[in-house]
Amino acid sequence: xxxxxLVEYQEASSxxxxxxxxxxxTRKTDWVNNFWKVLxxxxxxxxxxxxxVKQVMAPGALDPLTKExxxxxxxxxxxxxxxxxxxTAAARAKGLTDAQLAELLAVVGLAxxxxxxxxxxxxxxxxxxVPR
Amino acid sequence: xxxxxLVEYQEASSxxxxxxxxxxxTRKTDWVNNFWKVLxxxxxxxxxxxxxVKQVMAPGALDPLTKExxxxxxxxxxxxxxxxxxxTAAARAKGLTDAQLAELLAVVGLAxxxxxxxxxxxxxxxxxxVPR
Amino acid sequence: xxxxxLVEYQEASSxxxxxxxxxxxTRKTDWVNNFWKVLxxxxxxxxxxxxxVKQVMAPGALDPLTKExxxxxxxxxxxxxxxxxxxTAAARAKGLTDAQLAELLAVVGLAxxxxxxxxxxxxxxxxxxVPR
Amino acid sequence: xxxxxLVEYQEASSxxxxxxxxxxxTRKTDWVNNFWKVLxxxxxxxxxxxxxVKQVMAPGALDPLTKExxxxxxxxxxxxxxxxxxxTAAARAKGLTDAQLAELLAVVGLAxxxxxxxxxxxxxxxxxxVPR
Amino acid sequence: xxxxxLVEYQEASSxxxxxxxxxxxTRKTDWVNNFWKVLxxxxxxxxxxxxxVKQVMAPGALDPLTKExxxxxxxxxxxxxxxxxxxTAAARAKGLTDAQLAELLAVVGLAxxxxxxxxxxxxxxxxxxVPR
Amino acid sequence: xxxxxLVEYQEASSxxxxxxxxxxxTRKTDWVNNFWKVLxxxxxxxxxxxxxVKQVMAPGALDPLTKExxxxxxxxxxxxxxxxxxxTAAARAKGLTDAQLAELLAVVGLAxxxxxxxxxxxxxxxxxxVPR
Numbered sequence: 001x002x003x004x005x006l007v008e009y010q011e012a013s014s015x016x017x018x019x020x021x022x023x024x025x026t027r028k029t030d031w032v033n034n035f036w037k038v039l040x041x042x043x044x045x046x047x048x049x050x051x052x053v054k055q056v057m058a059p060g061a062l063d064p065l066t067k068e069x070x071x072x073x074x075x076x077x078x079x080x081x082x083x084x085x086x087x088t089a090a091a092r093a094k095g096l097t098d099a100q101l102a103e104l105l106a107v108v109g110l111a112x113x114x115x116x117x118x119x120x121x122x123x124x125x126x127x128x129x130v131p132r
Numbered sequence: 133x134x135x136x137x138l139v140e141y142q143e144a145s146s147x148x149x150x151x152x153x154x155x156x157x158t159r160k161t162d163w164v165n166n167f168w169k170v171l172x173x174x175x176x177x178x179x180x181x182x183x184x185v186k187q188v189m190a191p192g193a194l195d196p197l198t199k200e201x202x203x204x205x206x207x208x209x210x211x212x213x214x215x216x217x218x219x220t221a222a223a224r225a226k227g228l229t230d231a232q233l234a235e236l237l238a239v240v241g242l243a244x245x246x247x248x249x250x251x252x253x254x255x256x257x258x259x260x261x262v263p264r
Numbered sequence: 265x266x267x268x269x270l271v272e273y274q275e276a277s278s279x280x281x282x283x284x285x286x287x288x289x290t291r292k293t294d295w296v297n298n299f300w301k302v303l304x305x306x307x308x309x310x311x312x313x314x315x316x317v318k319q320v321m322a323p324g325a326l327d328p329l330t331k332e333x334x335x336x337x338x339x340x341x342x343x344x345x346x347x348x349x350x351x352t353a354a355a356r357a358k359g360l361t362d363a364q365l366a367e368l369l370a371v372v373g374l375a376x377x378x379x380x381x382x383x384x385x386x387x388x389x390x391x392x393x394v395p396r
Numbered sequence: 397x398x399x400x401x402l403v404e405y406q407e408a409s410s411x412x413x414x415x416x417x418x419x420x421x422t423r424k425t426d427w428v429n430n431f432w433k434v435l436x437x438x439x440x441x442x443x444x445x446x447x448x449v450k451q452v453m454a455p456g457a458l459d460p461l462t463k464e465x466x467x468x469x470x471x472x473x474x475x476x477x478x479x480x481x482x483x484t485a486a487a488r489a490k491g492l493t494d495a496q497l498a499e500l501l502a503v504v505g506l507a508x509x510x511x512x513x514x515x516x517x518x519x520x521x522x523x524x525x526v527p528r
Numbered sequence: 529x530x531x532x533x534l535v536e537y538q539e540a541s542s543x544x545x546x547x548x549x550x551x552x553x554t555r556k557t558d559w560v561n562n563f564w565k566v567l568x569x570x571x572x573x574x575x576x577x578x579x580x581v582k583q584v585m586a587p588g589a590l591d592p593l594t595k596e597x598x599x600x601x602x603x604x605x606x607x608x609x610x611x612x613x614x615x616t617a618a619a620r621a622k623g624l625t626d627a628q629l630a631e632l633l634a635v636v637g638l639a640x641x642x643x644x645x646x647x648x649x650x651x652x653x654x655x656x657x658v659p660r
Numbered sequence: 661x662x663x664x665x666l667v668e669y670q671e672a673s674s675x676x677x678x679x680x681x682x683x684x685x686t687r688k689t690d691w692v693n694n695f696w697k698v699l700x701x702x703x704x705x706x707x708x709x710x711x712x713v714k715q716v717m718a719p720g721a722l723d724p725l726t727k728e729x730x731x732x733x734x735x736x737x738x739x740x741x742x743x744x745x746x747x748t749a750a751a752r753a754k755g756l757t758d759a760q761l762a763e764l765l766a767v768v769g770l771a772x773x774x775x776x777x778x779x780x781x782x783x784x785x786x787x788x789x790v791p792r
Contacts, residue, residue: 033261042363048716053246060231061229061235062201067239074239075243082257087243103194106576108202112509114167114505115206118215120135122134125213126218136497184580208380211740230702237381238708244379249372251340265526266783298783299777302781315444317774326760330729333730338733338771343607349786368722378743379734387694389746390746392749393745399649427656430652463631466632467639470643474605476646482646482657519562520610521609637773637774637777640775641772642769643739643772644772
């Protein structure tokens with residue numbers, strides 16, 4: 001039950017429609033997911049967030065699949081249902097295998113465990129870890 | 133200021149010492165970081181957590197550097213100072229470059245932003261994202 | 265699916281009923297939301313939490329709408345579905361506009377992003393920021 | 397580096413001083429920790445929070461040591477440095493042993509791990525777990 | 529809507545089936561909850577996590593009910609719907625009363641409040657709290 | 661201990677220097693805080709994040725002080741030490757009073773408490789709260 005009405009392409013403002021167009025052109029698809037339909041209710045946010053996503057998730061020093069996996073790791077840690085679904089689907093579309101997903105979630109689970117242990121015991125940072 | 137005394141190898145119980153030995157052998161180093169010295173105060177936890185780390189972080193469907201990057205993504209999202217330092221150092225040792233670290237943190241920052249937007253707007257999960 | 269049975273006014277203990285009465289009188293309404301019906305299962309918690317809400321959310325140095333917006337910011341960051349819904353509805357009732365909600369969520373999203381960047385890079389606190 | 401000046405007993409307002417007195421009387425000590433000195437800068441918050449702490453942490457269906465352990469579990473999960481220190485110290489004063497602390501942190505670590513796994517895999521709630 | 533197909537006992541690999549058997553034998557039941565059916569899709573994770581759960585949740589310096597309560601405290605703080613349900617049910621089965629659950633949640637709520645206050649005010653750790 | 665070297669204006673790339681210039685011009689100051697010196701190590705991130713901050717924090721349907729308060733609410737909930745300091749200082753500079761800060765933190769504390777209670781009790785969303 002979204003907080004605002006989902007804005008479909010046909011009813012979008014010209015500013016939002018331009019973002020829809022860029023999303024579909026960049027992704028080479030004619031479909032846009034609900035996240036953007038919700039943001040289309042506030043075109044400045046839609047455009048700003050899309051520009052960030054487009055820039056950050058583009059291939060660079062890290063490949064797109066690795067970036068999607070990092071996105072999943074964050075989304076799981078934040079328990080963000082929508083983002084877990086959308087980015088796992090995106091990672092699948094980029095080739096994520098069952099075995100990779102299983103290992104990814106195993107690392108995320110383990111990291112959440114040792115984060116808690118390190119915080120709870122107040123482990124002092126080793127001087128060897130501090131960048132000079 | 134740790135909650136318990138750090139246990140050095142020399143003063144460790146034989147059970148903890150065996151774990152220290154395995155950590156050093158597995159990592160091909162003669163140095164062990166504070167996290168394990170703290171856990172050495174409770175050998176069953178030390179051994180159990182080490183066995184998990186050893187199994188989960190080993191090369192598999194994902195390579196060790198990708199796993200370290202996922203670990204950083206979780207640790208940053210949890211704001212775990214110790215873990216951010218230790219796993220960034222570990223990733224550096226496995227070859228993480230400045231450019232990769234910058235992109236990793238950019239993805240982590242972006243994901244935390246869009247997680248909040250998706251949660252705040254209560255975006256409904258697209259049926260296309262649901263695994264059949 | 266709540267953990268305990270929702271307690272309606274008619275079946276509430278006299279202690280819980282007094283809190284129901286005060287909620288309705290304070291809010292000038294004859295309707296009470298599920299949060300309080302759940303807490304009515306443990307009247308000491310219900311009364312204590314209501315007294316806190318009544319005191320903290322009253323007009324003071326900050327106006328009630330600003331307080332509701334802060335409540336939303338926390339609830340979104342915690343991904344608390346119930347609280348996002350209840351406090352966005354409360355803010356709407358206090359006059360929150362579509363444009364204000366959009367800007368509020370944009371700030372909340374941005375803050376979650378830069379929190380992650382500041383944590384991940386371990387940015388040292390500037391001396392200028394430290395209160396004397 | 398606190399956000400506000402710590403208020404010592406001698407300089408406290410009469411309202412804050414009454415809370416200081418009640419804290420010391422309730423705890424049978426002549427010492428008050430920094431948390432309350434900070435809150436003494438805003439006596440209504442100090443009094444309200446103290447009344448909550450006094451009521452919630454009193455012996456009841458759960459004993460005070462169990463309550464302190466629950467407090468630690470939350471504080472570790474939130475990575476709240478001050479609260480981890482203050483409540484571990486409080487639990488120690490109530491008899492928490494080294495072995496109990498180690499098991500407590502082991503549970504907290506494990507729970508953070510399985511929380512992430514359950515969230516990441518989107519495990520459906522078993523009907524058997526739903527209260528009728 | 530889980531990310532992977534739930535694996536029932538009949539279709540499980542022999543490695544997963546051995547874990548199912550151990551879960552049922554340890555818990556003296558013929559029923560296994562969805563969490564394990566999901567993990568059965570990746571037997572190494574299933575076995576590793578089950579070994580951890582079995583070791584950590586066994587009676588020791590803390591009794592099993594206290595451990596379940598700690599698990600609930602973490603799960604509530606992380607807003608993990610599945611884990612809140614599964615561990616509240618487990619605690620109920622171990623004897624948790626309505627009054628104990630109410631006090632547990634009151635402590636968890638209070639701790640989340642004072643965690644935020646301690647973090648927001650940046651309360652300095654009292655030297656008395658630091659373990660020597 | 662930052663993860664990367666802080667980049668001062670004099671040693672910044674021309675791309676980063678342009679962002680430094682815009683920050684100082686926008687804020688009408690000759691001083692830039694450490695967050696930007698850290699991001700200057702990766703100019704695309706620096707520029708992208710600054711453009712977002714500049715757009716989102718500008719006066720609009722919400723005034724700049726309200727936006728800073730929302731930023732603090734998020735930062736406290738995430739326990740981000742740097743952000744709590746930087747945004748409390750920014751809010752102070754925009755006129756935040758002691759009384760307003762105290763009420764802000766009281767709301768943030770309360771919201772974290774009731775978020776936990778709503779999550780722990782699994783309170784069902786009232787139909788009245790759902791936007792049509």
